[in-house]
Amino acid sequence: MIDRRLFLAGSALFCIGADDPVPTAAAQLDAAAKVDGRERLALLRRISRQGLSPALSLDVAAALRGAELELAIAKAGDPAARYAFQLRFQGGVDITPDALFAWCSRRVQAITTRLDRLLRGEGLTEGPVAERLRILARDPRYLYADSDAGRDRAVADMNRWLSAARAWLSRQAGTLPPAVDHVAVRRMTGPDEAAGKAGYRVVPSYDGAAPGAYFVDLHDIRRRPAWSLPSVVHHETLPGHLLQLPLQARAAPHPLRLRAASGFVEGWAFYAEALAADVGAFAQDGRAEIGYLQWMLFRLGRAMIDIGLHLRGWTADRAHTFLHDLQGDPVIFAPFDKDIAKARSDPASFAGQVANWRGFSLLRARAVAQRRDVRPLHDALLAHGAFPLALFARL
Incomplete structure (x- = not known):
């Protein structure tokens, strides 16, 4: 002994x-x-x-x-x-709930104004923006067929957006893992699609020897108009999760650090969508920009009901009405009532994700204003895995 x-x-x-x-x-x-x-x-x-x-x-x-x-x-x-x-x-940042709510409100106003112009360009001129988004989401011209051929076409379209992202990614990050050349969007198996399994990721190894993929949820494909999918590509693959997560796995941050940075991973993926828009990924495709902006309303709305329910006396009914009037239809995996229940049970989780997105955006805006190359900034943000952005000065 x-x-x-x-x-x-x-x-x-x-x-x-x-x-x-x-x-x-x-x-x-x-x-x-x-x-x-x-x-x-x-x-x-x-x-x-x-x-x-x-x-x-x-x-x-x-x-x-x-x-x-x-x-x-x-x-x-x-x-x-x-x-x-x-x-x-x-x-992971030191922001007050009121300040974050105000930032979200300003973003919502700017996005809604932009959506109004884009929807008018689609011939949708009457009614609130949310209602026009509902109409566009049902337009059969932009819906995939509910068949194997339709699903294969959706995946092929998403992979074209992924290929385009690779073309501009090197201008946004100086050190890219080999994994970025070994990721793809893929269909689920037939049984998973039939069961309505939610979309999921397989994270590649840093060197790409073990490839990665995003398996997209297409079981209810008529609720996934073509214009809604490009932003999903940037969120889930490049420059979103399948760029950030292989770097994080290689860095192997301690679990206590990850616990203190719970909003970082999703916040980066929100930022990745915004980065794609800012570099012009949607410049030649107004409908893809509409999809991106609707996703942003969805994310901002979650943060605002989170704060509203906990600090502003909002009822579940008020939160439901707010989301309904903000973004159009609920996204396929997040019915309004489900998000409201999540916001109630996990205070500041949605708001924390958006606080990270805001933090990334402010850091890049500062670099751009100072005419600095953003590649070292993005490298520093990703190299060590998730961390509270309040500690960024240490890097």
Whole structure:
């Protein structure tokens, strides 16, 4: 039998060896992950960051920020104060709910104005924007056939958008993983389609040796007009999830860092859609831009009902009406009532994703205003995997 005192003594020597701080910090992070509350915070505060790699230093800083905020959430007696801490925790940035709601409102107004012009170009001139989006979504000219041929055509169209994204991606990132050449949009198996399985991703390995794919949900294909799919490509594949996630897997951030950056991954994918629009991906296709803008209304609407339900006294009925009047039909995988229930049960989760999107957008806007190359910015944002954007200055 191993003497427990000798085992603990050996572990301590490994953890506090002066010559190599990395095992010390890594072991202390692992120990902190096994406890919570004040005990976790105390363990994290004892970690020295001297001599750590940038990634491990980011692990420690993110874990510490997360532990401080989780303790503040647990202690907050006032619901408004608790939600403010939840937004900082979920969003990874230090923004108030009122400021985020105002940003969302401004974005909604700008998007709705743009959609009005684009829909007029489609001959849809009467009624609210949301109602005109409903009409366009039912226009048979833009619907795929409910058949194998129709589904194959939808996947082929999406892969053409993916190929176009590869052509401009190198102008937005300086270091691209080989994986970007080994991703595709694919159909689900027949049984998965028949069962109505939601779309899902297979993340490629960094080197592309194990290819990746987005398996698109086409079981109810008549609810997926052609103009709604290009933005899905940029969200799910390039420059969205199938660019960010292989880099994250290679960086292997500590679970405590990922816990403190829960809105980063989806926020990046929202930003990826906006980046595609900003580089002109939709410039020659007004209907594809309509689809992109409707997706943005969907994401902004989720954040606004999240804040509305928790801080502004909104009822479920009011939130439902708000979404109905904002975006047109619900998206295929997110009925309004489902999103309202999610917003209620997981405070600040939707808002936190949008807070990350906003954070990425502000960083790029600053770089563009200063006439700096955005490629080093995007490289720095992605190289180490998800982290709270409030810590970006450390990189």
